[in-house]
Amino acid sequence: MSHAQLLISYGQAFVAPDRRLHRSSMSVRFPEAPLLRAKGGCAVISDSISRNTMAKQAGDISVRGFLADYFSTPDHWDVKTSATRVLRALNSWCYSQSQHVKEGSFVSSMSAMVFRGREAHLFHMGDTLVFRLRGAEFEQLSRDHVTDLGGYRYPSRALGMDGSVDIDYTHIALKQGDLFLFTTQGVRGTLLPSDYVRLIRQDASDLDAACERLANEAKQRAQERGYGGDQFCFQLVRIDELPEEVTEHPGQLYGDLPIPPELAPGERLDGLEILAVLSRTAQSRVYRVRDVHSEREMVMKAPSPELSLRNAYLEHFLLQQWVVERVNSPFVVKVMEPSRPRRYLYYLMQHIEGETLRQWAERHPQASLTQRLDIANQLGKAVQALHHREIIHQQINPDNILIDPHGKLVLTDFSACHMRDGEGHRHSGELLRQIGFNEHTAPEYALGDSIGRRSDQYSLASTTYWLLTGALPYTLTPNRLRSHTDLEELTYRSARTTNPEISPELDDALRRALDPQRALRFRRMSEFLHALRVPLGRLPNREESRQEPRRFWQGVAGILLLLLVLSWLLR
Incomplete structure (x- = not known):
């Protein structure tokens, strides 16, 4: 009989008085063909280091996030590339979110195993445990990355612990009948290797029952030793059939x-x-295309025919669709699914009836400052949506922005988008150099310096400045810089000289967001966007805000004094 594809069975068991408060999370996903052949199947376990209400959320996010993003990576990526990119993006997101919470964090140990063809690929961070039972041999595949502090063992490496993450990678050849056990550090000190083998082999036909036996025995051993046994979880995956060897x-x-x-x-x-x-x-x-069956109009983007040998750009081209699919914002163009299998290399996006921001500005020279600031606000939301998914656009300019007939903005064209993965961002500027700089490109690109979110902040501020004034903030455009000494020639031209309606506070905000030195711009995009969201860009005058209550009480005191004098005179 021909084994057409990989077949597995799995089982799970939790020990917890309240499953909603369990710090661990685990899942198995084996999709149908052809996705199974392209991406394989996954078994994942995570264990949060927090001991509060956020712990369950941290564990669930890491598992759900990995499974959702791994299976949507481009088919041409191999397993290691796909899983590593997803884990690095997930790590950056968890780390950034942890900076904004007061108690707890989105830090968790995690092990993910991808089964594809006749091989398994293990990706591991922290102190979660993965074992393989082959015959009578019980072997730990994961390494414990822990630190002992005051008698407690804490993960020394985990998802979301730092801006970058070091991922253990192990490549394993599969055999039919292999059993893989996923559990957490809490089981240490309860079961011996012989216990695992005995309890699993007792009846391996029912993997859920086998996990229950492991959980009950571990809980009993923990209680005998006088410590809590309410945070155990076990997951078993068995290889039932392997596909035939295919070259x-x-x-x-x-x-x-x-x-x-x-x-x-x-x-x-x-x-x-x-x-x-x-x-x-x-x-x-x-x-612009039309589906002949559904009558739906869309936009098709394809590589240039003469790029057939330029593989670096083609690899990035396939990344574009995956990047845009990860963003859910009304201000960012959406990717559309084709109604039939693709026979050529392209992807489809929603068709927006409208015009570019440059065309809109030419047709509406009398547009008010409020209208222009509303568009700038929408653009800011689009850029923030990308940054929340660790994506840098790199090419924000009036020609990549569409305005529909109702005044709604949509950010398009992801030819130069870059995914932040904690490995530094200097290399990402090379792609933009190949595509070409424009007058809104941040200076660091031309100088070959490191880039980041504040590079998008510059382009957003430059586009906003142009929208409000019709001019550029510098006489020498940053994309023409040749050396760092040229930065001295970048003298900011006040936006108020062209448009007196712009308040001094908004002008100062633009000046800071457009600083030639990336480190001197706003630390967070939200700080710059706050200035744009204030009506007409007017920030409250602090001195006036202090004077208003003082004047009120002075008035009250004056009236009381007048009443006191009148009552004295009328006596």
């Missing part, structure tokens, strides 16, 4: 999908009729 040819680096040829209006591709050519650049082609 996979690497094929093209990006799968077997060819780059679409040059297309013209009226032509069709995968059931999509080309309605118009929206853009032709050295890197890509953008078309």
